[in-house]
Protein backbone atom coordinates (compact mmCIF):
# COMPACT_ATOMS: atom_id res chain seq x y z
CA UNK A 1 0.00 0.00 0.00
CA UNK A 2 1.37 3.36 -0.97
CA UNK A 3 1.71 5.90 1.82
CA UNK A 4 3.24 9.03 0.34
CA UNK A 5 2.38 12.54 1.47
CA UNK A 6 -1.18 13.66 0.67
CA UNK A 7 -0.56 17.40 0.96
CA UNK A 8 -2.11 19.57 -1.74
CA UNK A 9 1.36 20.01 -3.27
CA UNK A 10 1.92 16.26 -3.35
CA UNK A 11 -1.48 15.61 -4.94
CA UNK A 12 -0.75 18.27 -7.56
CA UNK A 13 2.62 16.64 -8.25
CA UNK A 14 1.01 13.23 -8.81
CA UNK A 15 -1.44 14.65 -11.35
CA UNK A 16 1.19 16.82 -13.00
CA UNK A 17 3.54 13.89 -13.53
CA UNK A 18 0.79 11.56 -14.71
CA UNK A 19 1.01 9.24 -11.70
CA UNK A 20 -2.67 9.80 -10.95
CA UNK A 21 -5.56 10.99 -13.14
CA UNK A 22 -8.53 10.99 -10.78
CA UNK A 23 -9.49 11.40 -7.13
CA UNK A 24 -9.75 7.62 -6.84
CA UNK A 25 -6.22 7.15 -8.17
CA UNK A 26 -4.94 9.80 -5.74
CA UNK A 27 -6.62 7.94 -2.87
CA UNK A 28 -5.02 4.68 -4.02
CA UNK A 29 -1.60 6.29 -4.47
CA UNK A 30 -1.42 8.20 -1.19
CA UNK A 31 -3.49 6.04 1.13
CA UNK A 32 -5.30 9.19 2.33
CA UNK A 33 -9.06 9.20 2.86
CA UNK A 34 -11.40 10.04 0.01
CA UNK A 35 -12.70 13.09 1.91
CA UNK A 36 -9.22 14.49 2.50
CA UNK A 37 -8.23 14.00 -1.13
CA UNK A 38 -11.46 15.52 -2.43
CA UNK A 39 -11.21 18.61 -0.22
CA UNK A 40 -7.63 19.30 -1.34
CA UNK A 41 -8.41 18.66 -4.99
CA UNK A 42 -11.29 21.16 -4.71
CA UNK A 43 -8.84 23.73 -3.30
CA UNK A 44 -6.44 23.11 -6.18
CA UNK A 45 -9.30 23.50 -8.66
CA UNK A 46 -10.40 26.83 -7.16
CA UNK A 47 -6.77 28.00 -7.26
CA UNK A 48 -6.77 27.26 -11.00
CA UNK A 49 -4.00 24.66 -10.77
CA UNK A 50 -6.18 21.62 -11.52
CA UNK A 51 -9.04 21.22 -13.98
CA UNK A 52 -11.71 18.60 -14.33
CA UNK A 53 -12.48 17.18 -17.72
CA UNK A 54 -13.78 14.01 -19.29
CA UNK A 55 -14.49 10.62 -17.84
CA UNK A 56 -12.04 7.79 -17.32
CA UNK A 57 -12.67 4.14 -18.06
CA UNK A 58 -15.12 2.58 -15.64
CA UNK A 59 -14.11 -0.39 -13.53
CA UNK A 60 -17.69 -1.28 -12.73
CA UNK A 61 -19.24 1.73 -11.02
CA UNK A 62 -19.64 5.29 -12.18
CA UNK A 63 -16.63 6.27 -14.39
CA UNK A 64 -14.33 8.70 -12.55
CA UNK A 65 -14.03 12.38 -13.48
CA UNK A 66 -10.53 12.93 -14.82
CA UNK A 67 -8.22 15.54 -13.37
CA UNK A 68 -5.56 17.41 -15.27
CA UNK A 69 -2.94 19.96 -14.42
CA UNK A 70 -3.69 23.45 -15.75
CA UNK A 71 -0.28 24.28 -17.17
CA UNK A 72 -1.67 27.61 -18.40
CA UNK A 73 -2.21 28.84 -14.81
CA UNK A 74 0.93 30.95 -15.16
CA UNK A 75 4.31 31.12 -16.83
CA UNK A 76 7.98 31.09 -15.85
CA UNK A 77 11.06 32.83 -17.19
CA UNK A 78 13.93 30.49 -18.02
CA UNK A 79 17.32 32.18 -18.31
CA UNK A 80 20.34 30.35 -19.73
CA UNK A 81 23.37 32.53 -19.15
CA UNK A 82 26.54 31.45 -20.93
CA UNK A 83 29.99 33.01 -21.27
CA UNK A 84 29.12 34.53 -24.65
CA UNK A 85 25.33 34.28 -24.91
CA UNK A 86 22.11 34.88 -23.00
CA UNK A 87 18.94 32.99 -23.87
CA UNK A 88 15.60 33.70 -22.22
CA UNK A 89 12.53 31.55 -22.73
CA UNK A 90 8.99 31.97 -21.47
CA UNK A 91 7.34 28.63 -20.76
CA UNK A 92 4.03 27.51 -19.35
CA UNK A 93 3.95 25.48 -16.12
CA UNK A 94 4.72 22.24 -17.99
CA UNK A 95 7.92 23.75 -19.45
CA UNK A 96 6.38 24.13 -22.90
CA UNK A 97 8.26 26.96 -24.59
CA UNK A 98 5.93 29.84 -25.56
CA UNK A 99 8.62 32.24 -26.78
CA UNK A 100 12.40 32.39 -26.68
CA UNK A 101 14.91 35.13 -27.50
CA UNK A 102 18.68 35.26 -27.26
CA UNK A 103 21.53 37.70 -27.74
CA UNK A 104 25.34 37.57 -27.61
CA UNK A 105 26.82 38.89 -24.35
CA UNK A 106 30.21 38.91 -22.66
CA UNK A 107 29.80 37.53 -19.14
CA UNK A 108 32.95 39.47 -18.17
CA UNK A 109 31.03 42.75 -18.64
CA UNK A 110 29.73 42.05 -15.15
CA UNK A 111 26.28 41.67 -13.57
CA UNK A 112 24.92 45.20 -14.15
CA UNK A 113 25.43 45.16 -17.92
CA UNK A 114 24.57 41.49 -18.46
CA UNK A 115 21.46 41.42 -16.23
CA UNK A 116 20.14 44.59 -17.88
CA UNK A 117 20.38 42.75 -21.20
CA UNK A 118 18.65 39.70 -19.68
CA UNK A 119 15.86 42.00 -18.44
CA UNK A 120 15.44 43.41 -21.95
CA UNK A 121 15.31 39.89 -23.43
CA UNK A 122 12.79 38.77 -20.79
CA UNK A 123 10.42 41.63 -21.60
CA UNK A 124 10.75 40.91 -25.30
CA UNK A 125 10.03 37.20 -24.80
CA UNK A 126 7.01 37.96 -22.61
CA UNK A 127 5.64 40.36 -25.23
CA UNK A 128 6.14 37.73 -27.95
CA UNK A 129 4.22 35.22 -25.84
CA UNK A 130 1.43 37.76 -25.32
CA UNK A 131 2.01 37.80 -21.55
CA UNK A 132 2.80 40.43 -18.93
CA UNK A 133 5.16 40.53 -15.91
CA UNK A 134 2.13 39.80 -13.70
CA UNK A 135 1.81 36.35 -15.33
CA UNK A 136 5.31 35.30 -14.24
CA UNK A 137 5.14 32.84 -11.32
CA UNK A 138 8.85 32.11 -10.97
CA UNK A 139 12.23 32.68 -12.59
CA UNK A 140 14.99 30.09 -13.13
CA UNK A 141 18.53 31.13 -14.00
CA UNK A 142 21.54 28.98 -14.96
CA UNK A 143 25.00 30.60 -14.80
CA UNK A 144 28.45 29.31 -15.85
CA UNK A 145 29.95 29.20 -12.37
CA UNK A 146 29.43 28.00 -8.79
CA UNK A 147 26.37 29.42 -7.00
CA UNK A 148 25.21 29.40 -3.41
CA UNK A 149 21.79 27.95 -4.22
CA UNK A 150 19.99 29.29 -1.12
CA UNK A 151 20.83 32.94 -1.92
CA UNK A 152 21.32 32.86 -5.70
CA UNK A 153 24.77 34.44 -5.37
CA UNK A 154 27.75 33.24 -7.45
CA UNK A 155 30.70 32.18 -5.32
CA UNK A 156 34.17 33.05 -6.67
CA UNK A 157 33.19 32.09 -10.24
CA UNK A 158 36.46 31.68 -12.20
CA UNK A 159 35.05 32.74 -15.60
CA UNK A 160 32.59 35.39 -14.35
CA UNK A 161 34.76 38.28 -13.17
CA UNK A 162 32.83 40.84 -11.09
CA UNK A 163 30.00 38.44 -10.25
CA UNK A 164 31.23 37.14 -6.88
CA UNK A 165 28.46 37.44 -4.29
CA UNK A 166 26.19 39.42 -6.61
CA UNK A 167 22.51 38.86 -5.65
CA UNK A 168 21.22 37.71 -9.06
CA UNK A 169 17.57 37.37 -7.84
CA UNK A 170 17.42 41.14 -7.20
CA UNK A 171 17.59 41.74 -10.95
CA UNK A 172 14.11 40.19 -11.25
CA UNK A 173 12.43 42.28 -8.54
CA UNK A 174 9.82 43.64 -10.98
CA UNK A 175 8.19 40.19 -11.17
CA UNK A 176 7.64 39.88 -7.41
CA UNK A 177 8.08 36.10 -7.55
CA UNK A 178 10.61 33.49 -6.40
CA UNK A 179 13.90 33.37 -8.34
CA UNK A 180 16.07 30.24 -8.42
CA UNK A 181 19.70 30.37 -9.51
CA UNK A 182 22.07 27.43 -9.98
CA UNK A 183 25.17 26.56 -11.96
CA UNK A 184 24.65 25.66 -15.60
CA UNK A 185 25.59 22.00 -15.16
CA UNK A 186 22.95 21.33 -12.48
CA UNK A 187 20.42 23.22 -14.58
CA UNK A 188 21.26 21.23 -17.72
CA UNK A 189 20.98 18.04 -15.68
CA UNK A 190 17.42 19.00 -14.73
CA UNK A 191 16.72 19.74 -18.39
CA UNK A 192 17.91 16.28 -19.35
CA UNK A 193 15.54 14.71 -16.81
CA UNK A 194 12.58 16.36 -18.52
CA UNK A 195 9.12 17.20 -17.22
CA UNK A 196 8.13 15.03 -14.31
CA UNK A 197 11.73 13.83 -14.02
CA UNK A 198 12.42 10.20 -13.34
CA UNK A 199 13.43 8.29 -10.26
CA UNK A 200 16.74 7.32 -11.80
CA UNK A 201 20.33 7.96 -10.72
CA UNK A 202 22.01 9.85 -13.54
CA UNK A 203 25.27 11.67 -14.22
CA UNK A 204 24.93 14.53 -16.72
CA UNK A 205 28.44 15.43 -17.87
CA UNK A 206 28.98 18.78 -19.57
CA UNK A 207 32.13 19.01 -21.67
CA UNK A 208 32.65 22.52 -22.92
CA UNK A 209 35.41 24.94 -22.01
CA UNK A 210 35.18 23.41 -18.55
CA UNK A 211 34.05 19.96 -17.50
CA UNK A 212 31.36 19.53 -14.87
CA UNK A 213 28.89 16.88 -13.80
CA UNK A 214 25.29 17.21 -12.64
CA UNK A 215 24.59 14.48 -10.11
CA UNK A 216 20.99 13.29 -10.12
CA UNK A 217 20.09 11.03 -7.20
CA UNK A 218 16.68 9.41 -7.36
CA UNK A 219 15.51 12.08 -9.80
CA UNK A 220 16.77 15.07 -7.77
CA UNK A 221 19.85 17.26 -8.20
CA UNK A 222 22.41 16.41 -5.52
CA UNK A 223 24.37 19.53 -4.57
CA UNK A 224 26.50 18.32 -1.68
CA UNK A 225 27.36 20.13 1.55
CA UNK A 226 28.51 23.41 -0.04
CA UNK A 227 26.91 23.07 -3.47
CA UNK A 228 30.01 22.00 -5.35
CA UNK A 229 29.14 18.34 -5.89
CA UNK A 230 30.02 17.12 -9.37
CA UNK A 231 32.95 19.44 -9.94
CA UNK A 232 34.85 16.67 -11.72
CA UNK A 233 36.90 18.97 -13.97
CA UNK A 234 39.67 19.21 -11.41
CA UNK A 235 40.10 15.53 -10.63
CA UNK A 236 43.69 14.49 -11.30
CA UNK A 237 44.19 12.21 -14.30
CA UNK A 238 47.33 10.21 -15.12
CA UNK A 239 48.53 10.81 -18.70
CA UNK A 240 49.66 7.83 -20.78
CA UNK A 241 52.68 9.72 -22.14
CA UNK A 242 53.67 11.09 -18.73
CA UNK A 243 53.28 14.72 -19.79
CA UNK A 244 52.39 17.48 -17.32
CA UNK A 245 49.82 20.19 -18.05
CA UNK A 246 49.10 23.10 -15.74
CA UNK A 247 45.40 23.78 -15.05
CA UNK A 248 43.90 27.26 -14.55
CA UNK A 249 43.15 26.21 -10.96
CA UNK A 250 46.90 25.97 -10.29
CA UNK A 251 47.11 22.18 -10.08
CA UNK A 252 48.61 19.84 -12.65
CA UNK A 253 46.87 17.35 -14.94
CA UNK A 254 43.28 18.14 -14.02
CA UNK A 255 40.74 16.42 -16.29
CA UNK A 256 39.66 19.81 -17.68
CA UNK A 257 43.24 20.81 -18.57
CA UNK A 258 43.68 17.54 -20.47
CA UNK A 259 40.28 16.90 -22.07
CA UNK A 260 38.22 20.13 -21.99
CA UNK A 261 37.48 22.31 -25.01
CA UNK A 262 40.57 24.48 -24.47
CA UNK A 263 42.79 21.42 -24.20
CA UNK A 264 41.38 20.01 -27.42
CA UNK A 265 42.17 23.23 -29.29
CA UNK A 266 45.65 23.46 -27.76
CA UNK A 267 46.51 19.88 -28.73
CA UNK A 268 45.08 20.36 -32.23
CA UNK A 269 47.24 23.43 -32.77
CA UNK A 270 50.29 21.56 -31.45
CA UNK A 271 49.54 18.80 -33.95
CA UNK A 272 49.44 21.41 -36.73
CA UNK A 273 45.73 21.12 -37.55
CA UNK A 274 44.27 24.12 -39.46
CA UNK A 275 41.88 25.28 -36.70
CA UNK A 276 41.28 28.37 -34.59
CA UNK A 277 38.45 27.20 -32.31
CA UNK A 278 37.33 24.08 -30.45
CA UNK A 279 34.24 23.99 -32.65
CA UNK A 280 36.47 23.63 -35.72
CA UNK A 281 38.28 20.67 -34.14
CA UNK A 282 34.88 19.03 -33.53
CA UNK A 283 33.85 19.76 -37.13
CA UNK A 284 37.09 18.26 -38.51
CA UNK A 285 36.49 15.11 -36.46
CA UNK A 286 32.92 14.96 -37.76
CA UNK A 287 34.32 15.08 -41.32
CA UNK A 288 36.45 12.04 -40.50
CA UNK A 289 39.84 13.79 -40.26
CA UNK A 290 42.17 11.16 -38.72
CA UNK A 291 44.27 13.33 -36.38
CA UNK A 292 41.19 15.28 -35.16
CA UNK A 293 39.33 12.02 -34.56
CA UNK A 294 42.22 10.66 -32.52
CA UNK A 295 42.35 13.84 -30.39
CA UNK A 296 38.62 13.64 -29.65
CA UNK A 297 38.84 9.91 -28.90
CA UNK A 298 41.80 10.52 -26.56
CA UNK A 299 39.82 13.22 -24.72
CA UNK A 300 36.98 10.71 -24.46
CA UNK A 301 39.29 8.09 -22.94
CA UNK A 302 40.54 10.55 -20.30
CA UNK A 303 36.99 11.62 -19.44
CA UNK A 304 36.07 7.93 -19.38
CA UNK A 305 38.85 7.17 -16.90
CA UNK A 306 37.27 9.58 -14.41
CA UNK A 307 33.74 8.39 -15.23
CA UNK A 308 34.79 4.76 -14.65
CA UNK A 309 35.73 5.67 -11.07
CA UNK A 310 32.43 7.54 -10.67
CA UNK A 311 30.50 4.54 -12.01
CA UNK A 312 32.14 2.25 -9.46
CA UNK A 313 31.35 4.73 -6.70
CA UNK A 314 27.86 5.86 -7.72
CA UNK A 315 26.40 3.04 -9.87
CA UNK A 316 24.21 5.30 -12.06
CA UNK A 317 21.49 4.05 -14.43
CA UNK A 318 22.65 6.45 -17.14
CA UNK A 319 25.37 8.90 -18.14
CA UNK A 320 24.35 11.71 -20.52
CA UNK A 321 27.02 13.79 -22.26
CA UNK A 322 26.27 17.39 -23.13
CA UNK A 323 28.03 20.69 -23.95
CA UNK A 324 29.98 21.85 -27.01
CA UNK A 325 32.57 19.09 -27.07
CA UNK A 326 29.86 16.44 -26.60
CA UNK A 327 28.54 17.47 -30.00
CA UNK A 328 31.49 15.49 -31.40
CA UNK A 329 29.22 12.51 -30.71
CA UNK A 330 30.44 9.08 -31.82
CA UNK A 331 34.25 9.43 -31.51
CA UNK A 332 33.98 11.01 -28.05
CA UNK A 333 31.51 8.33 -26.92
CA UNK A 334 33.80 5.62 -28.32
CA UNK A 335 36.67 6.85 -26.14
CA UNK A 336 34.45 7.22 -23.08
CA UNK A 337 32.87 3.78 -23.51
CA UNK A 338 36.27 2.16 -24.01
CA UNK A 339 37.51 3.52 -20.67
CA UNK A 340 34.27 3.13 -18.70
CA UNK A 341 33.44 -0.43 -19.75
CA UNK A 342 37.10 -1.41 -19.50
CA UNK A 343 37.54 -0.12 -15.97
CA UNK A 344 34.17 -0.28 -14.22
CA UNK A 345 33.13 -3.27 -12.17
CA UNK A 346 30.86 -5.56 -14.23
CA UNK A 347 27.85 -5.24 -11.94
CA UNK A 348 27.87 -1.42 -12.20
CA UNK A 349 28.59 -1.38 -15.95
CA UNK A 350 26.22 -4.17 -17.02
CA UNK A 351 23.08 -2.11 -17.60
CA UNK A 352 24.77 1.30 -17.78
CA UNK A 353 23.64 3.46 -20.68
CA UNK A 354 25.98 6.17 -22.01
CA UNK A 355 24.56 8.62 -24.54
CA UNK A 356 24.81 12.13 -25.93
CA UNK A 357 22.05 14.65 -25.16
CA UNK A 358 19.31 14.88 -27.82
CA UNK A 359 19.12 18.68 -27.54
CA UNK A 360 22.24 20.11 -25.89
CA UNK A 361 21.28 23.63 -27.01
CA UNK A 362 17.90 23.46 -25.33
CA UNK A 363 18.69 21.70 -22.07
CA UNK A 364 19.89 24.92 -20.37
CA UNK A 365 16.57 26.69 -20.97
CA UNK A 366 14.50 23.56 -20.27
CA UNK A 367 16.37 22.99 -17.03
CA UNK A 368 15.97 26.61 -15.90
CA UNK A 369 12.24 26.38 -16.61
CA UNK A 370 11.92 23.09 -14.72
CA UNK A 371 13.90 24.48 -11.76
CA UNK A 372 11.52 27.46 -11.60
CA UNK A 373 8.40 25.30 -11.97
CA UNK A 374 9.48 22.72 -9.38
CA UNK A 375 10.35 25.55 -6.97
CA UNK A 376 7.04 27.31 -7.55
CA UNK A 377 4.97 24.13 -7.21
CA UNK A 378 6.84 22.43 -4.36
CA UNK A 379 4.75 21.24 -1.40
CA UNK A 380 5.38 24.24 0.87
CA UNK A 381 4.81 26.84 -1.85
CA UNK A 382 1.53 25.26 -2.95
CA UNK A 383 0.43 25.05 0.68
CA UNK A 384 1.18 28.78 1.12
CA UNK A 385 -0.47 29.71 -2.19
CA UNK A 386 -3.67 27.92 -1.18
CA UNK A 387 -3.66 29.53 2.27
CA UNK A 388 -3.76 32.99 0.70
Ligand SMILES: [Zn+2]
Pocket residue numbers: 233234247248249250251254256257
Ligand atom coordinates in the same frame (compact mmCIF):
# COMPACT_ATOMS: atom_id res chain seq x y z
ZN1 LIG B 1 42.26 22.22 -12.19
